[in-house]
Amino acid sequence: MKKLVNWQSFSDGLWKENPVLTLMLGLCPLLAISSSVTDSLGMGVAFTFVLFGSNLIISAIRRWVPSQVRIPVFIVVIATFVTITDYTLAAFLPELKRNLGVFLPLIVVNCIVLGRAEAFAARNNVFNSLLDALGMGLGFTLVIVLMAIIREGLGNGTIGPLTLFGKNYKPFLIMILPPGAFLVLGFLIALKNNLAGRRNRC
Amino acid sequence: MKTKERVAGVVILVVVTLTAGFLLSQVYAVASPRIEEQKRKEKENLCQEIFPEGKKMEDVQVGQLPVTIVYDQAGVKLGQIVQNRVTGYGGEIFLLVGVDTEGKIRKVKVLQHNETPGLGARVAQGSFLKQFDQLTLEQLYLKTERPEGKIDAISGATISSRAIAEGVRKALNLLAPTEKSGSSEKDL
Known part of the structure; x- marks a missing residue:
């Protein structure tokens, strides 16, 4: 962790410390939004932007923030970036903003963002914090989009604008309903643990 | 020592919130006309769909x-x-x-x-x-x-x-x- 540039900060977020599959953080927006591929992609990008901005600022000012006030400072920084994202989406992509609904402002209290600020950005230099943000953001985005592809594909027969199985497909409804989110997430975590376990044994 | 740390905490918090507030007001000033425009356009489109000849x-x-x-x-x-x-x-x-x-x-x-x-x-x-x-x-x-x-x-x-x-x-x-x-x- 003392190295000036540590590429592992990027790759950890994708697999070994994937925020969703390993750290089990940020599950709330993951479960709620992953019923639609387009919304999931939007959520992933918005989330990555907020994490990138907050990690950047927090690691840059980390030497001047006394530990007693660090949490309020983190929250203010994160809330600022979330509000910027909120305004930007309202101005340019109002439909996406409507679909994300309450989960967009709720990024403020997203455990991944706050967790990375506390566990990583407050202790590492700016460059590594940015790598960490990109890795974690991409890790989250990949999982939410993968879940959405499975859920929307089976539950509605579509992926975004694409129709998968033709008109006569009878959708596997539970996948797009809330229980489907838990089922798919469970299978993905099991798969990840299985793959990771196998590699460790070798 | 203790009071000095406490003062530093207050100062940094004030600086951070002020900067954030200033930044957001700037972003809002740029974004708000566009947001209004989007809302108006959205409504107009819906009205056009219902009454295509409406002006x-x-x-x-x-x-x-x-x-x-x-x-x-x-x-x-x-x-x-x-x-x-x-x-x-x-x-x-x-x-x-x-x-x-x-x-x-x-x-x-x-x-x-x-x-x-x-x-x-x-x-x-x-x-x-x-x-x-x-x-x-x-x-x-x-x-x-x-x-x-x-x-x-x-x-x-x-x-x-x-x-x-x-x-x-x-x-x-x-x-x-x-x-x-x-x-x-x-x-x-």
Whole structure:
């Protein structure tokens, strides 16, 4: 962790410390939004932007923030970036903003963002914090989009604008309903643990 | 030592919040005209879909509900669009009901709903909502209901279908006195 540039900060977020599959953080927006591929992609990008901005600022000012006030400072920084994202989406992509609904402002209290600020950005230099943000953001985005592809594909027969199985497909409804989110997430975590376990044994 | 740390904490917090506030006010100043523009455009598009020949719009408030009166190029009144909400199976359904000057339904649109995907959610589709076109107040019931109406409910989603019909009826009821202005004033 003392190295000036540590590429592992990027790759950890994708697999070994994937925020969703390993750290089990940020599950709330993951479960709620992953019923639609387009919304999931939007959520992933918005989330990555907020994490990138907050990690950047927090690691840059980390030497001047006394530990007693660090949490309020983190929250203010994160809330600022979330509000910027909120305004930007309202101005340019109002439909996406409507679909994300309450989960967009709720990024403020997203455990991944706050967790990375506390566990990583407050202790590492700016460059590594940015790598960490990109890795974690991409890790989250990949999982939410993968879940959405499975859920929307089976539950509605579509992926975004694409129709998968033709008109006569009878959708596997539970996948797009809330229980489907838990089922798919469970299978993905099991798969990840299985793959990771196998590699460790070798 | 202790007081010094405490002061440093207060100072940094003040600096951070002030900077954040300043930054957000700048972003808001840039974004807010665009946000207004988007909202206006969105509404205009919906009105255009209901009254394609509409050119001028006027927002009024009838009772509790926002109503938009639509005029054509020459300034002749084409009809009104009522925004209404009604409780469906999974929560509130937001409706847009276009009514022409004779009190007939021009078009019904569902703005937002929370009905069960694959079942109740089908009420938001064109094939269901198309049935409402040209109906009058007394026809706005399901075929299985009494009084008997002209609307085929979506199978497995009677509650959602009935909710839409009810919401449209309420919107029409609200307008009824102003639509038949001549006769209703005499009645009063």
